Ligand code: GTP
């Protein structure tokens with residue numbers, strides 16, 4: 001991956017879990033209590049520096065409402081990684097994570113960079129999903145898990161930096177593998193002719 005490369009992240013999850021709020025907190029460091037559901041799809045950009053390289057990060061803000069599901073799922077095709085969100089105060093948003101994971105792996109295959117986050121961890125008194133359940137779920141898929149709060153800013157940057165690092169590592173591994181593959185092909189050629 002070269003300098004100034006664009007990284008596309010899709011932010012997915014049920015309606016109201018905090019996808020738009022997550023993106024606003026990460027890109028503008030702002031938070032709003034009022035709720036306006038996302039219609040269709042939106043996106044915001046932020047530049048980040050990692051290991052002295054500058055990356056343009058485009059975050060697709062998808063709609064959680066069922067009627068926009070095909071647009072949201074379509075965004076997976078264009079993305080390099082997914083941030084998948086449930087709301088710790090809403091059990092059904094947690095239960096839906098496995099359906100989202102099925103959609104992601106159907107399109108991108110296992111091993112595609114995904115991070116699961118349990119959002120609204122500032123609302124401890126309304127919690128319906130124990131942290132342990134989030135950790136167990138992520139362990140089942142062998143992926144990273146964070147609990148976050150867009151309101152107080154817990155683990156927002158950490159989540160994005162973690163997934164970008166995974167994408168970069170994957171990319172290096174893929175490049176390595178294709179170089180090795182090319183080398184092996186060249187060797188095969190040499191040995192037969
Ligand atoms: P859709 O666009 O309908 O898919 O929803 P969304 O996932 O984009 O949710 P959104 O970011 O609009 O947030 C829904 C509501 O939850 C808003 O009222 C936010 O203020 C609130 N909210 C989001 N994140 C947090 C959080 O970390 N803590 C608290 N207390 N409220 C949050």
Ligand code: MG
Nearest residue numbers: 019020037038
């Ligand atoms: Mg939204």
